[in-house]
Amino acid sequence: MGNSGKILVFVDLPGGELDETGKGLLSYAARLSGTLDAPWGVAVAVMPDSDHLKTFGAYGTPSITCLADGEALLDTPALLGKGLARLALDEPATVVVLPHNDLGSTLAPVVAQELDAAIMTELVTVRQSADGVRLSRRALGVRVAETRFWDCRHPLVATVPLRSLSQVLMATVRPSSPSVSVWRPAAPLSGASVSVIGRIPPDPQTVDLTDAEVIFSAGKGCDPVTFDQLKELCRLLNVSCGVTRPVYDLGWTGFERMVGQTGRTVTPRLYVALGISGSMHHVGGIKDSRRIVSVNSDSRAPIFPNSDEGFVADLKELLPQLLDRVKAGIGGAP
Ligand SMILES: Cc1cc2nc3c(=O)[nH]c(=O)nc-3n(C[C@H](O)[C@H](O)[C@H](O)COP(=O)(O)OP(=O)(O)OC[C@H]3O[C@@H](n4cnc5c(N)ncnc54)[C@H](O)[C@@H]3O)c2cc1C
Numbered sequence: 379m380g381n382s383g384k385i386l387v388f389v390d391l392p393g394g395e396l397d398e399t400g401k402g403l404l405s406y407a408a409r410l411s412g413t414l415d416a417p418w419g420v421a422v423a424v425m426p427d428s429d430h431l432k433t434f435g436a437y438g439t440p441s442i443t444c445l446a447d448g449e450a451l452l453d454t455p456a457l458l459g460k461g462l463a464r465l466a467l468d469e470p471a472t473v474v475v476l477p478h479n480d481l482g483s484t485l486a487p488v489v490a491q492e493l494d495a496a497i498m499t500e501l502v503t504v505r506q507s508a509d510g511v512r513l514s515r516r517a518l519g520v521r522v523a524e525t526r527f528w529d530c531r532h533p534l535v536a537t538v539p540l541r542s543l544s545q546v547l548m549a550t551v552r553p554s555s556p557s558v559s560v561w562r563p564a565a566p567l568s569g570a571s572v573s574v575i576g577r578i579p580p581d582p583q584t585v586d587l588t589d590a591e592v593i594f595s596a597g598k599g600c601d602p603v604t605f606d607q608l609k610e611l612c613r614l615l616n617v618s619c620g621v622t623r624p625v626y627d628l629g630w631t632g633f634e635r636m637v638g639q640t641g642r643t644v645t646p647r648l649y650v651a652l653g654i655s656g657s658m659h660h661v662g663g664i665k666d667s668r669r670i671v672s673v674n675s676d677s678r679a680p681i682f683p684n685s686d687e688g689f690v691a692d693l694k695e696l697l698p699q700l701l702d703r704v705k706a707g708i709g710g711a712p
Contacts, residue, residue: 383472385418396430399477402543404437413504423448439556446562457567459488464563478537486537495533502542541588541645582618587642595620599653607697614704622660638663653693656681
């Protein structure tokens with residue numbers, strides 16, 4: 379890398395836990411360090427306990443710097459952003475990596491402004507080329523693809539989409555024993571114009587499917603009655619609803635709910651395929667899901683070999699029973 383600084387990745391520890399996003403960030407930073415031939419380190423606002431330090435080590439983290447009084451800063455992104463920027467100057471860091479979630483997207487412009495840095499949101503891939511470093515982003519789900527050159531003369535602040543983080547998770551890295559330090563700014567941080575009064579998690583019914591955690595999808599095996607039952611199930615379980623192309627073609631949902639090659643490429647923790655045959659155009663968009671469970675009345679449906687778990691059942695019988703069980707489970711009348 380032309381500029382001699384390190385890559386500084388900010389890892390939030392919600393409830394003190396190193397979650398999947400945090401682990402994905404560590405894997406992403408380790409890879410980026412190889413691509414840019416630059417050292418990397420982690421900044422945190424809360425000191426991890428010894429168990430989590432081991433997990434940081436399992437992902438090859440070389441160093442962890444905890445912002446003094448960082449926990450209080452978490453509710454004041456403008457100050458936390460200023461703190462991160464000052465830490466980046468002290469390290470010095472040339473690249474600051476943040477997750478593309480509520481916190482990361484709020485911090486990124488603050489850090490970029492403080493550092494007079496270039497900013498790239500939803501950064502996916504980074505490649506060295508003769509003209510400089512090529513940064514590619516995918517925005518608005520996967521609808522916008524853009525590549526820019528970074529000359530490495532200005533610092534760079536980048537946010538990485540969560541779907542990319544879940545794909546690099548568990549990258550093979552050499553385990554480490556990270557060095558841990560507390561960093562305090564030379565002068566107190568001031569000038570907060572924004573403070574967070576609460577955080578609202580995204581609504582699974584409206585969240586972009588590319589960011590959805592759990593998706594139940596309807597195929598042509600659903601009729602209007604079972605599709606309505608599925609939508610109710612999704613609402614009760616607080617999970618996202620997707621569809622195949624034939625279901626979208628029926629006009630039952632908007633295009634943004636369609637999953638597959640032409641629709642959304644999804645990477646949820648759990649994908650449940652209901653009445654979906656498993657064509658390559660659909661499977662291509664779900665294959666990076668962590669777990670695929672499918673239900674089909676045809677035991678030879680191609681979705682089954684592409685699933686972690688499969689059930690041969692008729693949705694007309696299964697969905698009413700599932701709904702009753704869920705309603706009973708949450709205390710409603712069956
Ligand atoms: C260029 C191109 C791009 C495409 N892009 C996409 C895309 O992005 N996304 C997409 O989904 N498709 C896409 N398609 C269409 C794709 O090829 C398939 O036609 C489509 O995925 C099939 O959808 P399906 O599984 O819902 O329907 P079907 O293939 O008709 O399957 C219905 C399944 O439901 C089962 N079933 C029927 N009744 C019941 C019941 N009562 N209970 C349980 N199971 C039942 C059947 O056994 C069957 O397996 C694309 C096609 C082309 C040519």
